[in-house]
Amino acid sequence: MAPTPSSSKLNQTPSIKTPQSKYRLNFTSARTPNPFPSPNPNSTVKETPQAYHPIEVIGRIRDYPDRKEKPNSILQANPDSQTLRVRADIGYRDFTLDGISFSEEEDLDAFYKKFVESRINGVKLGNKCTIMMYGPTGSGKSHTMFGCSKQAGIVYRSLKDILGEGEEESEGNGGKKLGMVTFVQVTVLEIYNEEIYDLLSSSGGGGFGIGWPKGGNGSKVRLEVMGKKAKNATFISGTEAGKISKEIQIVEKRRIVKSTLCNDRSSRSHCMIILDVPTVGGRLMLVDMAGSENIEQAGQNTFEAKMQTAKINQGNVALKRVVESIANGDSHVPFRDSKLTMLLQDSFEDDKSKILMILCASPDPKEIHKTICTLEYGAKAKCIIRGPHTPNKDKIGADDSSAVLLGSKIAAMDQFIYKLKMENKQREKERNEAHKLLKKKEEEVAALRALIEGKGSAASEEEINLKVNECTGMMKLELEKKLDECQRMAEEFVELERRRMEERILQQQQEVEMLRKRLEEIELELCHSRDEKSQENGSRDMDVSSFARRLLGVYVDEEPDMVKSMDLDMGDQETFVPNMKCIDAIKKSDHIGIQGLANYQHLNNLNQVADHDVLVEKYGSKLSLSTLYEEEEAEEEEDKEKVEDEEVEKGVIEVKRIVGGSTSGINFDAGSSPQKFEAPNPSRGHLEQESYLKDGSEESCLSSVLLQNEFGNVDAASSRRLRIQNIFTLCGNHRELSQQIRMPTPAKKMFEDSDSHSTPFIGHGVEECVMKSSDKENLPLQKDVAALLDSGKNLSDTMALASKENYNPLKEHCDAQIDVHVKWEASKRNNGKFITTLKVVKDATLSDLRKLIEIHLGADNREFSFLVLGDPTGEPVTREKESTVQAIKLPICNNQSHGYLACLRPLNHLPLSPLPATSLENKLPLSQLENKLPLTALENKLPFTQCDGLSPKLAQRLSSTPFMRKY
Numbered sequence: 001m002a003p004t005p006s007s008s009k010l011n012q013t014p015s016i017k018t019p020q021s022k023y024r025l026n027f028t029s030a031r032t033p034n035p036f037p038s039p040n041p042n043s044t045v046k047e048t049p050q051a052y053h054p055i056e057v058i059g060r061i062r063d064y065p066d067r068k069e070k071p072n073s074i075l076q077a078n079p080d081s082q083t084l085r086v087r088a089d090i091g092y093r094d095f096t097l098d099g100i101s102f103s104e105e106e107d108l109d110a111f112y113k114k115f116v117e118s119r120i121n122g123v124k125l126g127n128k129c130t131i132m133m134y135g136p137t138g139s140g141k142s143h144t145m146f147g148c149s150k151q152a153g154i155v156y157r158s159l160k161d162i163l164g165e166g167e168e169e170s171e172g173n174g175g176k177k178l179g180m181v182t183f184v185q186v187t188v189l190e191i192y193n194e195e196i197y198d199l200l201s202s203s204g205g206g207g208f209g210i211g212w213p214k215g216g217n218g219s220k221v222r223l224e225v226m227g228k229k230a231k232n233a234t235f236i237s238g239t240e241a242g243k244i245s246k247e248i249q250i251v252e253k254r255r256i257v258k259s260t261l262c263n264d265r266s267s268r269s270h271c272m273i274i275l276d277v278p279t280v281g282g283r284l285m286l287v288d289m290a291g292s293e294n295i296e297q298a299g300q301n302t303f304e305a306k307m308q309t310a311k312i313n314q315g316n317v318a319l320k321r322v323v324e325s326i327a328n329g330d331s332h333v334p335f336r337d338s339k340l341t342m343l344l345q346d347s348f349e350d351d352k353s354k355i356l357m358i359l360c361a362s363p364d365p366k367e368i369h370k371t372i373c374t375l376e377y378g379a380k381a382k383c384i385i386r387g388p389h390t391p392n393k394d395k396i397g398a399d400d401s402s403a404v405l406l407g408s409k410i411a412a413m414d415q416f417i418y419k420l421k422m423e424n425k426q427r428e429k430e431r432n433e434a435h436k437l438l439k440k441k442e443e444e445v446a447a448l449r450a451l452i453e454g455k456g457s458a459a460s461e462e463e464i465n466l467k468v469n470e471c472t473g474m475m476k477l478e479l480e481k482k483l484d485e486c487q488r489m490a491e492e493f494v495e496l497e498r499r500r501m502e503e504r505i506l507q508q509q510q511e512v513e514m515l516r517k518r519l520e521e522i523e524l525e526l527c528h529s530r531d532e533k534s535q536e537n538g539s540r541d542m543d544v545s546s547f548a549r550r551l552l553g554v555y556v557d558e559e560p561d562m563v564k565s566m567d568l569d570m571g572d573q574e575t576f577v578p579n580m581k582c583i584d585a586i587k588k589s590d591h592i593g594i595q596g597l598a599n600y601q602h603l604n605n606l607n608q609v610a611d612h613d614v615l616v617e618k619y620g621s622k623l624s625l626s627t628l629y630e631e632e633e634a635e636e637e638e639d640k641e642k643v644e645d646e647e648v649e650k651g652v653i654e655v656k657r658i659v660g661g662s663t664s665g666i667n668f669d670a671g672s673s674p675q676k677f678e679a680p681n682p683s684r685g686h687l688e689q690e691s692y693l694k695d696g697s698e699e700s701c702l703s704s705v706l707l708q709n710e711f712g713n714v715d716a717a718s719s720r721r722l723r724i725q726n727i728f729t730l731c732g733n734h735r736e737l738s739q740q741i742r743m744p745t746p747a748k749k750m751f752e753d754s755d756s757h758s759t760p761f762i763g764h765g766v767e768e769c770v771m772k773s774s775d776k777e778n779l780p781l782q783k784d785v786a787a788l789l790d791s792g793k794n795l796s797d798t799m800a801l802a803s804k805e806n807y808n809p810l811k812e813h814c815d816a817q818i819d820v821h822v823k824w825e826a827s828k829r830n831n832g833k834f835i836t837t838l839k840v841v842k843d844a845t846l847s848d849l850r851k852l853i854e855i856h857l858g859a860d861n862r863e864f865s866f867l868v869l870g871d872p873t874g875e876p877v878t879r880e881k882e883s884t885v886q887a888i889k890l891p892i893c894n895n896q897s898h899g900y901l902a903c904l905r906p907l908n909h910l911p912l913s914p915l916p917a918t919s920l921e922n923k924l925p926l927s928q929l930e931n932k933l934p935l936t937a938l939e940n941k942l943p944f945t946q947c948d949g950l951s952p953k954l955a956q957r958l959s960s961t962p963f964m965r966k967y
């Protein structure tokens with residue numbers, strides 16, 4: 001067992017084991033003198049003027065006088081009488097106390113005098129003292145406090161000391177009696193189960209020695225604690241110690257006691273006797289505490305006993321905590337944990353109060369554990385140090401540290417304050433700047449207001465104008481940018497279109513060139529065909545050859561002086577051209593309505609004869625040839641001159657035969673040369689013409705007139721007549737051309753869709769006109785014209801009449817017959833060449849129509865089949881079905897003339913025409929053609945079929961070219 005530090009070394013070495021001993025040790029040198037001198041002369045406690053131990057601990061070791069065999073004591077006091085050694089089998093443990101007293105050695109009187117009497121003397125002097133009895137049950141606490149029959153206890157002795165027994169002091173004391181305090185007030189309280197009972201008071205009555213109950217809590221008065229004292233506690237006062245002591249002993253019997261294993265009459269409550277000395281203000285508190293044993297050790301097994309023991313221990317434990325707290329220097333001392341500590345608070349806090357703790361212990365080895373606990377408790381209580389004025393003065397060091405801490409805190413706060421000040425200055429500076437800025441803005445606002453309100457609208461107008469100018473400038477810039485962009489885009493577009501047009505023109509030029517070459521081939525083919533069939537067909541081939549030459553001549557670069565105009569005011573030589581038209585019109589006449597190729601050729605030969613002979617005579621052969629052919633071809637024609645001369649001779653013979661054999665209005669001098677014609681006899685004009693028509697001859701009297709007029713061998717009347725005849729013809733031509741231009745959309749569109757733009761449909765109108773002119777039904781018209789000529793009316797009236805009357809017979813004629821326009825089917829290699837227009841009866845079938853077409857085709861005949869255009873199947877009509885299909889089933893191409901379209905599909909797939917599928921006019925925009933005046937030589941060379949679909953202006957120009965109307 002570790003030795004307990006000796007109390008004797010308290011002032012020398014820090015032997016105290018309590019945690020807060022360091023604080024206590026720091027002030028050992030500043031101890032104040034003990035105001036209550038220890039009665040024990042052997043006490044080692046040194047009184048210091050500044051600090052002292054408020055609790056003096058004395059050990060009281062009981063004795064067992066009743067036992068015969070005393071147990072070996074485990075307690076042994078050192079020679080200094082301040083160290084108690086607890087011996088055990090395994091060692092010992094020393095406890096330093098303020099005094100040790102063995103009851104065996106010192107009875108109560110000696111003990112009282114040694115350790116208590118001095119305290120009581122202080123009470124008599126007005127001091128306060130608390131004497132507590134602490135120890136386990138059966139350790140002699142009550143015995144020491146109250147004594148026994150043989151010995152008086154501390155209570156009596158104290159009362160005796162305080163009240164005295166009437167004995168006067170000796171003269172050595174100055175003749176002054178110690179018993180000058182004549183009475184004391186005594187209060188006896190019981191603290192049981194954390195309740196305070198007034199043992200001097202009972203419900204059943206009061207007064208000393210009168211009717212006190214023997215026990216139990218039934219008559220006890222429970223008191224409340226007010227502050228640090230029991231409220232309304234009963235006290236007894238007296239001057240006689242014996243009586244009071246007796247009374248105390250009597251009421252003490254009212255305490256709750258119970259028999260335990262340790263004590264037959266174990267006190268179960270704390271008893272507190274308060275002796276107040278009113279005359280001096282002294283107080284003596286005597287506390288007999290209940291046993292501090294453990295519950296198990298007390299043998300309390302029942303629930304009530306355990307609860308009771310717990311309550312008792314609650315007071316002891318609370319007192320123990322208070323002592324420890326004070327010893328540890330805690331800022332809080334748990335006085336309120338129990339009623340006992342609450343009543344003892346003044347004893348611990350009052351500087352004038354002194355505590356004497358008597359530790360009662362048993363030397364019995366069986367009680368060694370309780371003994372050690374008691375000694376430990378006392379040793380801790382002994383460590384309590386009180387300052388000179390307050391019990392917690394030992395916290396000065398902490399205060400110093402707190403001061404340092406506070407100083408550092410203050411410094412930090414100063415620094416923080418400085419920082420705040422700096423920030424405040426910065427913000428103040430910012431605020432001033434903001435204030436200045438605000439003032440400046442306010443001034444600006446005020447100036448603006450003044451400007452708006454005061455200075456009037458002039459300034460505002462200037463500002464507005466300035467802004468408007470700015471906006472205008474910006475908009476102008478944007479507009480210029482957009483204009484530049486548009487200009488650039490336009491230039492790009494124009495350039496693109498220009499390139500496109502150039503490419504197109506180049507392509508068209510190539511096409512024209514190709515067309516020209518193809519025409520030359522056609523001419524050659526026709527020449528060959530003529531050569532081959534010249535013997536069979538005679539003069540007809542000559543006509544074809546002549547026609548081919550004419551056609552070829554169209555595409556020869558025209559001479560600048562070449563006349564192609566239809567102006568009626570031209571000279572006689574200029575009438576050659578319209579006369580050619582008349583001749584061509586006459587060629588078209590046929591009594592069955594079919595364009596007779598033989599008649600056409602024959603009449604053409606007549607033309608050739610007239611042209612050639614007259615021109616040779618008048619202008620020379622070269623000039624005559626140059627108007628019809630190219631000069632280069634003239635050389636070639638010289639090789640064929642003989643053949644042509646034969647043809648001319650045949651034509652002249654034919655003309656002579658016609659004129660001579662008929663009664664035509666044109667009289668040829670049979671005996672004269674072919675170049676000489678007689679003027680027609682107007683009086684016989686009708687008859688001659690009628691006979692001519694009846695004769696069925698194809699030649700027209702007008703042709704004769706033309707020829708006669710062309711060569712200038714006619715008189716003025718005949719010339720006038722000839723011109724009117726030309727007008728008549730031209731009016732018919734013009735009408736038909738106009739009809740073609742006004743052709744309704746379906747029919748026109750049909751031609752366009754069938755890629756038949758190059759179809760010479762305009763030619764149909766001319767032929768039709770000629771046919772009607774040559775028809776019998778046209779006789780009245782021609783008679784009217786003749787009469788008109790005879791009457792000498794002007795040309796305009798004549799022309800108007802011709803134009804007007806020229807149309808009516810057609811309608812009547814169409815009632816019995818229909819027009820069938822025959823053409824080849826258009827393809828990539830074939831442009832849909834127009835063949836002719838045939839007149840057939842309504843009942844005619846395709847088989848009948850085939851016969852006529854084959855006759856018309858003649859040498860160019862080839863196998864073909866009819867296409868019923870518009871048929872969804874697109875299939876041609878088979879040969880077997882042609883006899884069952886009527887011509888009127890063919891698609892209508894002209895609603896006014898009841899024309900029908902017979903489209904032929906070649907079966908041998910030979911290219912009928914080398915013309916390209918597209919032509920220049922079909923590609924060029926109409927507007928371009930209209931505006932492209934005058935026409936170039938290239939355009940004048942275009943075939944007549946190219947006029948179809950063109951604008952009237954352009955078509956008229958093209959159709960006015962006489963060489964282009966026939967092919």
Ligand SMILES: Nc1ncnc2c1ncn2[C@@H]1O[C@H](COP(=O)(O)OP(=O)(O)OP(=O)(O)O)[C@@H](O)[C@H]1O
Pocket residue numbers: 061062063064065103136137138139140141142143144148263265266267289290291360
């Ligand atoms: N020093 C002593 N000399 C003679 N007898 C004693 C002494 N101490 C105690 N006794 C006797 O021992 C018995 C118990 O003592 P006491 O009642 O004083 O114990 P206690 O500590 O008060 O116990 P409890 O706490 O239970 O009240 C008593 O009969 C008492 O007479």
